[in-house]
Structure formats: structure tokens, C-alpha cells
Amino acid sequence: MAVDLESTPKLSAPPGRAGRRRRVPGFVYxxxxxxxxLLIWNLVSMNYTSFFLPSPKLTWDGAVELIKDGTLWQAMTASSGRIFAGWALGVVVGVPVGLLTGRIQWLRLMLDPYIQFFRFVPPIAFVTLAIIWLGPGESSKIALIFYTSVFIVALNTLAGVLAVDELRLRAARSLGAGPVRTLVSVVLPSTVPYAVTGARLAMGNSFLTIVSAEIVAAQTGLGSLIWTARNYAKTEWVFVGIIALGVLGYLFDWVLRALTRATLRRYGVNG
Known part of the structure; x- marks a missing residue:
């Protein structure tokens, strides 16, 4: 017997099911x-004294106290300025060094021992020397951040230069492009993703360095705030300083990621 396909009822999902399968917004997670x-933190803090592990409520009260007298804002501003100044200087110096060492072999061979040596020496090892040579002011902290950043940026940029396809370089030379033209039109665009990755890594390391530098020689800053909280047995202030560092780092990285995406789109790279 023939079956009329047109008259056969079609199976469909129960009404309303498709509407219930809505995608959860990304910010919810x-x-x-x-x-x-915060819930886990609060539950764990109930089993300890406030000196050992302050609760979220006590930490919030400490933050409000530091905000009202201006201490927290002053500390965040001081640390942010030092981090940005040292990091920006490291990027400005590190990118050209990476480009030049990548393109000039004899320069790379001469600088390689120094780069390989100093990149393994942590910045905290130079805190005392920085204070002796530059004094306890802003210069010593900025110099330490610069030291933290410059090698990371230079090495990532160098890796980008060495990764440029040799065929592209030959094609540029065959079209009459000189060394400078080849550097600007071929090498630099190919190196941008490596340089911005180095800049992001350097930013993270800058936050690691600033605390050590401010603990040793600073009257203001988040590192100084954390150390002062220790002297006054205010553990909640220590938590406030740590959270402020994390929030600052998140904001700095968010801005840097936005600039990175714009830069990569500018050079036609998906990132």
C-alpha cells in the first residue's frame, strides 16, 4: 500500500523546549x-581567627577604612605609575633590541651572553644595588621594572624576527627592497604578534617585581601597604593589598589585550 508522505504527521520537539535552550550569557560564569x-572563603574563615584568615566581611571593612583615609587609592596610584613607567620603557627598548639582534648576526652573538646571563637573575637580587646606585626614590623602582620587562620583550621580539619566512625576505630583496625597507615592510609586521606577547608577559612579571621593590624601599604603594599591615598585625589590610594587586593586574591586562587585538588587526593577524 502506498504511503502518502505529505499526509504523514511530522515529528517535532515538544512546544517550548527550543525556547528553553537558551545560551547562558558569558558573564554569568x-x-x-x-x-x-567568596562563599568558600567565608566558610573556611569561620574555623580560624581573624588574624590568621580574616573573613570577606572583615576584609571589606578594612578596604572601606583604607579607601576613606585615601591610603588605598594612594597606594594603587603609586604602584600603577611605577609599573607603567618601567614596563613602557622596557617595551620601548626591548623591541628595537630584539629587531636589531635578530637582523644583525654579529650583534646577536655579542649580546647573547649578557641576555642569557641577566634574564636568569631575578630582579629582587638587584634591589639593594638599585637603592645604592639610584637612591630610595622612584628611579630605583622604575629601573627594577624596566629590568624585569626588557629581556622578556627583547627575546620574544628576537624569536619573531628569526621566525620570519626566508622566502619572504628573498622576495623583498628581489623586488629591490633595501635592509631598512625589508625591516619595515616584512620583518616588523611578522614580528608584531611576538612583540605584543612579550609585552603581556612582561606586564605580569612587572607586578611580581613591584611588591618586592616597594617592600624594601617605598613609603607608598601596594607593597608598602602590605608590609605596613604586617607591622600593625592587620591581616585584613594584607588581603586588601593582594586583592588590589590582582584587580590592577586584571585591568592592565584587559587594556593591553584590547590594544593587542587592535594592533594585530592593523597588521592583518588574527589574535
Missing amino acids: PVVSVLLG
Whole structure:
């Protein structure tokens, strides 16, 4: 017997099911994660003294106290300025050094021992020398951040230069491009993703360095705030300083990622 396909009822999903399968907004997951973390923190803090592990409420009260008297804002501003100044100087110096060492072999061979040596010496080892040579002012902290940043940026830029396809370089030379033209039109665009990656890594390391530098020689800054909190047995202030560092780092990296995406699009690279 023939079956009339047109008259056969079609199977369909139960009404309303498609509407219920809505995608959860992306921001919900981080919010839930943070709230869950605060809940766990609060539950754990109930088993310890406030000196050992202050609760979220006590930490919030400490933050409000530091905000009202201007201490927290002053500390965040001081640390942010030092980090940005040292990091920017490291990027400005590191990118050209990476480009030149990548393109000039004899320069790379001469600088390689120094780069390989100093990149393994942590910045905290130079804190005392920085204070002796530059004094306890801003210059010593900025110099330490610069030291932290410059090698990371230079090495990542150097890796980008060495990764440029040799065929592209030959094609540029065959079209009459000189060394400078080849550097600007071929090498630099290919190196941009490596340079911006180095800049992001250097930013993270800058936050690692600033605390050590400010603890040793600074009257203001988040590192100084954390050390002062220790002297006054204010553990909640220590937590406020740590959270402020994390928030600052997140904001700095968010801005840098936005600039990175714009830069990569400018050079036609997906990132």
C-alpha cells in the first residue's frame, strides 16, 4: 500500500523546549565563580581567627577604612605609575633590541651572553644595588621594572624576527627592497604578534617585581601597604593589598589585550 508522505504527521520537539535552550550569557560564569569563591572563603574563615584568615566581611571593612583615609587609592596610584613607567620603557627598548639582534648576526652573538646571563637573575637580587646606585626614590623602582620587562620583550621580539619566512625576505630583496625597507615592510609586521606577547608577559612579571621593590624601599604603594599591615598585625589590610594587586593586574591586562587585538588587526593577524 502506498504511503502518502505529505499526509504523514511530522515529528517535532515538544512546544517550548527550543525556547528553553537558551545560551547562558558569558558573564554569568565568572560572577558565579567569584560568588562561590567568596562563599568558600567565608566558610573556611569561620574555623580560624581573624588574624590568621580574616573573613570577606572583615576584609571589606578594612578596604572601606583604607579607601576613606585615601591610603588605598594612594597606594594603587603609586604602584600603577611605577609599573607603567618601567614596563613602557622596557617595551620601548626591548623591541628595537630584539629587531636589531635578530637582523644583525654579529650583534646577536655579542649580546647573547649578557641576555642569557641577566634574564636568569631575578630582579629582587638587584634591589639593594638599585637603592645604592639610584637612591630610595622612584628611579630605583622604575629601573627594577624596566629590568624585569626588557629581556622578556627583547627575546620574544628576537624569536619573531628569526621566525620570519626566508622566502619572504628573498622576495623583498628581489623586488629591490633595501635592509631598512625589508625591516619595515616584512620583518616588523611578522614580528608584531611576538612583540605584543612579550609585552603581556612582561606586564605580569612587572607586578611580581613591584611588591618586592616597594617592600624594601617605598613609603607608598601596594607593597608598602602590605608590609605596613604586617607591622600593625592587620591581616585584613594584607588581603586588601593582594586583592588590589590582582584587580590592577586584571585591568592592565584587559587594556593591553584590547590594544593587542587592535594592533594585530592593523597588521592583518588574527589574535
